[in-house]
Amino acid sequence: MPEAGPQPGGSALLVGCDFSSSPSPKKPIVMALGQKLGRRVQLSGLxxxxxxxxxxxxxxxxxxWLGAFDLPFGLPRELVETLGWPLQWADCMQHYASLSRAEIRSQFVGFCAPRPPGGKFAHRATDRLAGSSPxxxxxxxxxxxMLHAGVPRLISAGVFLPGLSQGDPAAPCADGLPRRLALEAYPGLLARELLGQRSYKSDARARQTPERLIARKDLVHGLEQGRSRLGLQLxxxxAQRDSLxxxxxxxxxxxxLCxxxxxxxxxxxxQGASLYGLRPELDRLEGWILSA
Structure with a gap:
């Protein structure tokens, strides 16, 4: 596995993670590494x-490193309360990790069954604002x-999760490793800002159309031009542009995007934000999507 080299000027290593709950050689987890230099974000590699x-x-x-991960870090409070699961985030995640995927599906199906069409799923406050899937x-x-596969591994690795886990973000992790910090991200939030409702991707070959290719070109160009409210330029x-x-x-x-x-x-x-841009009033059971 390639290592990220020293960061010029002492800039922190930044990570964007496109996660998969069942990664494989055909559909791997993709980690984008880079650094922030003023308003520019330099992509170092994938x-x-x-x-x-x-x-x-x-x-x-x-x-x-400081990373933004495309997977949910919490469950809807309404769901957790209805199922009678622990209401403290760490305890809830420990319980969730103890379940199999089949058990999760069974309990969630049972939750949805009596609910009316259009309201089957419970939503976190941040999902509604970001437009992400519940x-x-x-x-x-x-x-x-994805939550079931990702969050327990972040916890086990001793990664600091602002607003959810305990710890001082300026101190070394308890396991003695350098500080590693993860935030929940949602690439669709930034993509929609630049493309509207245009689709830019598909895993199905039949849907990998010229229109989606043009959308990817426009998306990369928009990121390079710094056209989003994030105020940053990629x-x-x-070669990297062509690859993306x-x-x-x-x-x-x-x-x-992450x-x-x-x-x-x-x-x-x-700039002094204690939670790296997460809302201070976030529900510390549900979590929050960065920049939502």
Whole structure:
């Protein structure tokens, strides 16, 4: 696995993660690495992790980073209360991790069954604001399984999660490794700001159309021009730009969108925001999506 080299000027290593609950060689987890230099975000490179074990190993490497991860960090309070699960985030995640995916699906189906059409799922406050799928959804996309696969590994690795886990973000982790800090991200939030409702990706070859290719070109161009409210400009090489545009699945581009959100979070912290841009009034059971 390639290592990120020293960061010029002492800038922090930033990470954007396009996550998968069932990674494979054909559909790996994609990690975009970079750094923030003023208003510019330099993409250093991409790493692809083909298993959850590889992801867990990546998390415990002895280097400090600030990352934005495309997976939910919490469940809707309404769901947790209805199921009678623990109402403290750490206890809730411990209980959730103890369940199998089949058990999760069974309990969530039972929750949804008596509810009216159009209101089957419970939503977190941040999901409604960001326009993301409810974090209890187990299909299309299976974000509930993404939470189940990702958050316990972040916890096990000793990663600091502002607003959710305990710890001093300026201090080394309890396991002695350099400070590693994770924030929940949603690439669709930034993509929609630049593209509206235009689709830019698909895993299905039949849907990898010229229109989606043009949308990816426009999205990368918008990021380079700094047209979003994040106030940041993406800096990539010609080869990196071509690679992002050519990836019809959009996985690499989603990782870069998360990288931009990580850079925004770092900027918020530099300006004195204690939670890296997360809302101070966030529900500490549900969590919050960065920049929502």
């Amino acid at each position: 790493e692809r992790l083909e298993s959850l074990d590889a992801f867990a190993d990546w998390l415990v490497q002895p280097r400090a 974090s209890m959804k187990w299909v299309n996309p299976p974000v509930a399984y 800096k990539v090489s010609h 545009i050519d990836d019809a699945s959009g996985d690499a581009l989603d990782a870069v 990288l931009m959100q990580a850079a925004w979070g770092q900027g918020q912290q530099e």
